[in-house]
Amino acid sequence: MLIPSVSLRLLESTGGPAWYLITVPEGTEHGVAAELHAEIVAQGGSACVWPGHELGSAPVTIMVIAGDAVSKLPAYLDTHRSTLANWGVLAFVIEHDAAGRFLHDAPHVASFVGGRVIATTAEDDDAPPEYVARRLNSLREAYGMTDAQAREAFESGRHADDIYFLEWMVLLEGARSGG
Amino acid sequence: MTVGPLASLQRRITAADTLILAGVRDAKTLKRSLRSRLAAAFREGRLASDGSNLVWHEDKLVPLPGGRRERVVAVIGGIEINRKRDPSLAHFLRSDGAWFDFHIDLRPHDGTHQQHRGDLELVGYGYEIRFPEVLGCSVPWLRFDLNHPAHDNELRDVRAHFHPGDDDLQAPSAVLHPEEALELLLCDLLRLPDKRRRSTAAL
Numbered sequence: 547m548l549i550p551s552v553s554l555r556l557l558e559s560t561g562g563p564a565w566y567l568i569t570v571p572e573g574t575e576h577g578v579a580a581e582l583h584a585e586i587v588a589q590g591g592s593a594c595v596w597p598g599h600e601l602g603s604a605p606v607t608i609m610v611i612a613g614d615a616v617s618k619l620p621a622y623l624d625t626h627r628s629t630l631a632n633w634g635v636l637a638f639v640i641e642h643d644a645a646g647r648f649l650h651d652a653p654h655v656a657s658f659v660g661g662r663v664i665a666t667t668a669e670d671d672d673a674p675p676e677y678v679a680r681r682l683n684s685l686r687e688a689y690g691m692t693d694a695q696a697r698e699a700f701e702s703g704r705h706a707d708d709i710y711f712l713e714w715m716v717l718l719e720g721a722r723s724g725g
Numbered sequence: 726m727t728v729g730p731l732a733s734l735q736r737r738i739t740a741a742d743t744l745i746l747a748g749v750r751d752a753k754t755l756k757r758s759l760r761s762r763l764a765a766a767f768r769e770g771r772l773a774s775d776g777s778n779l780v781w782h783e784d785k786l787v788p789l790p791g792g793r794r795e796r797v798v799a800v801i802g803g804i805e806i807n808r809k810r811d812p813s814l815a816h817f818l819r820s821d822g823a824w825f826d827f828h829i830d831l832r833p834h835d836g837t838h839q840q841h842r843g844d845l846e847l848v849g850y851g852y853e854i855r856f857p858e859v860l861g862c863s864v865p866w867l868r869f870d871l872n873h874p875a876h877d878n879e880l881r882d883v884r885a886h887f888h889p890g891d892d893d894l895q896a897p898s899a900v901l902h903p904e905e906a907l908e909l910l911l912c913d914l915l916r917l918p919d920k921r922r923r924s925t926a927a928l
Contacts, residue, residue, distance in 0.1 A: 548760060548764070548775075548777050548778055550757065550760040550761045550763075550764040550777050551764040551767075551775055551777060553761075553764075554761075554764045554765055554768055558768065584757075585757065585761065588757060588758065588761055589761050589765070673781045673782060673783050674781060677781055677801075677804050678783070680804045680805055681801065681804060681805060681806070683805070684804075684805035684806040684807075685806060688806050688808060700790070701788055701789075701790055702790065703790040706789070706790045706873075706875065707872070707873040707874075707875035708873065709828075709830045709848065709849030709850070709851070709872065709873050710806070710828075712787070712797055712799075712830050712848065712849070712873065713799045713801075713828060713830055715785075715787040715788070715797070716783045716784075716785045716787055716797050716798070716799040716830075717783055717799065719783070719785035719786065719787055720783040720785055
């Protein structure tokens with residue numbers, strides 16, 4: 547699920563306790579937490595991220611479970627689950643494989659999370675290569691030109707005023723530089 | 726050169742401050758706002774599916790005629806160009822069955838307006854929504870275009886325009902901010918309720 551959709555899901559749960567397990571690729575835990583925070587703010591909500599912010603200081607608390615926290619936090623969270631329930635929406639951001647161990651080591655947290663397990667990734671700046679390839683194909687078909695012919699036409703001033711050709715040139719640069 | 730009424734209109738609707746996206750300095754910010762709105766529209770029930778993964782972008786230096794290179798950002802909502810209006814191609818589907826896609830070209834503002842130096846500026850766009858027959862619209866599709874500044878249409882004074890279901894018919898339009906355009910496609914291009922239509926018809 548994309549970050550905007552995850553954020554919206556979290557925002558919609560505010561008003562009552564709801565726990566989520568957000569699973570992410572290894573090494574992206576902090577990046578995804580920051581993206582979620584930015585996205586929630588962009589959607590008009592408020593969130594805090596731990597470590598960094600005070601736990602429970604916003605309607606949505608995003609907890610990064612990475613490094614030592616993967617082994618040390620489950621027992622603590624399991625014991626203090628009643629207190630944590632007062633924090634409203636709690637989203638644990640954890641690496642995919644570690645998520646299974648986390649739930650195993652914190653069975654009460656697991657029951658609080660229930661089915662609210664969402665896999666996501668950090669927002670990727672690069673255009674999906676499959677999309678670029680399909681778009682380029684449709685440009686070639688629409689104009690009956692190869693990429694080389696389109697580039698030649700554009701750079702010589704023909705079609706320089708056609709925004710599809712401008713887009714075509716952008717996509718070709720992207721394809722050439724690998725995304 | 727004589728300035729005709731349409732040229733004057735054109736100058737007004739494409740004034741620099743309508744083309745600049747104030748505060749939007751990178752495609753990621755724009756992409757995020759559009760994806761957020763689409764995700765929200767799905768949750769609100771306006772969209773039949775969460776199409777936020779169909780918004781993507783490329784931001785590259787492009788060689789222009791004359792050898793100069795310029796940074797150009799393409800933000801695309803959908804995948805293929807869909808001139809044949811083929812519903813089997815990727816698109817955003819509203820819950821009422823209307824479906825749309827879009828593409829936007831932008832570049833950094835050149836700093837003519839100092840306070841907007843670095844903000845992105847619209848170069849062109851196209852937003853097209855199609856209405857299936859079952860909706861009973863007399864217009865099968867509607868497209869909002871902003872042509873490239875040097876396009877023929879600007880010489881005919883209609884750089885920003887819309888097509889009411891006919892490629893050969895166009896009327897001047899306001900320049901639409903991407904968020905405004907998306908909102909129009911998602912929410913406001915709905916048929917008026919029967920009651921309101923009757924009262925309008927009676928005028």
